Amino acid sequence: MSTAEGIRRIALTPAARRALEAAGRLFYARGIHAVGVDLIAAEAGVTKKTLYDRFGSKEQIVVEYLAERDERWRTFLAGRLDAERPARERVLTVFDASRAWALENSPKGCSMVNAHAEISDPAHPAYPIITGQKQWMLDLFTGLCADIDPDRADRLGRTLMLLHEGALVAHGLNVFADPIAHARDEAGALLAAAGE
């Protein structure tokens, strides 16, 4: 349900939680390779010994960072998606949730996309988290569209996916004002014309 793979297995002690919080903040803001473990330790008020006792390697910290962010986003979205509402409305809710999430968590765009810029190797343990989230979002859109216009669900779902991803990028690069709201409106127009 939540994170596709059973990747998270580390018990987060208080110090480990602080470290993961600091690592996530730094990774997102500066990039993964630009942040060293010494900086993470210092920023979290934790020694490197503790870091390596809890996580074992920097790579594992990266994995935990992405897995937690993925899980948080899915939980955040699930908490706003009311299964009772019609599918058309739920699609708009996805964009609304994305907008709210981006405003307070993602000034620099999607963390998965940004991580993918630095982690190209498909054998990297964090890779399935990245592609998994995108696949999950596509399936979500397509599934909602199946309730609106079953014949065009695949096509509609993919278009919503592109609008959504494009909006996240445009948001991160400040291409124009409030692109996620714009994407929401376009999604609404698209769905208004569908399923009639």
Add this chain to the structure above:
Amino acid sequence: MSTAEGIRRIALTPAARRALEAAGRLFYARGIHAVGVDLIAAEAGVTKKTLYDRFGSKEQIVVEYLAERDERWRTFLAGRLDAERPARERVLTVFDASRAWALENSPKGCSMVNAHAEISDPAHPAYPIITGQKQWMLDLFTGLCADIDPDRADRLGRTLMLLHEGALVAHGLNVFADPIAHARDEAGALLAAAGE
């Protein structure tokens, strides 16, 4: 016209050209911070002395990498955009060009977006190249839409921008097959309904 700022000023001697080619290939594939100058020098068959004689710093190599890639893309696109054709068709040509470019140059998505994941500081000399290209693309789409439906040019241009950016991301992350062709078709459908 070509690159917005007058950033490029280095005369590219043969060794410098080889170095820039290697640097670009490595930066794109592995990420900017993950590639050291020693590796660039070795891969290009050039000494570090030559690198620093030509470029002065790693940062400048990064700037040249992005400036050249930006310039190449604009030239590539300009060579395919026939000013004689109607605007609707030219929009589709942009997507066709983007698809062809991505297939042979960008298996990992947009190099500007990927660079932005590692260069967050707006004061970085490469920053205006990144945002400049996105702004240029938005203006291009909006300008074309002004010839189709002047009243909705801004809105249409932004939507095309989102579809295009989303397609590049989806292409880089392999979310589904041939997303840029899908975006092209959706752009066509969008414009068919406009300006009537």
Add this chain to the structure above:
DNA sequence: CCTCCACTATACAGATCGGTATACATTGGG
């Protein structure tokens, strides 16, 4: 009391980072 556990503190290893210095070879143009 005693053991386990999470944690701190510090020092260090080996490699790599961006960048510089010295010395020498090759080349083309005035």
Add this chain to the structure above:
DNA sequence: CCCAATGTATACCGATCTGTATAGTGGAGG
């Protein structure tokens, strides 16, 4: 013919990288 530009080769700098080793502290539970 000389000179400047371009290049190679190699050694080095201090800083930082991931990761490890040693030693010790404080609290919770049986």
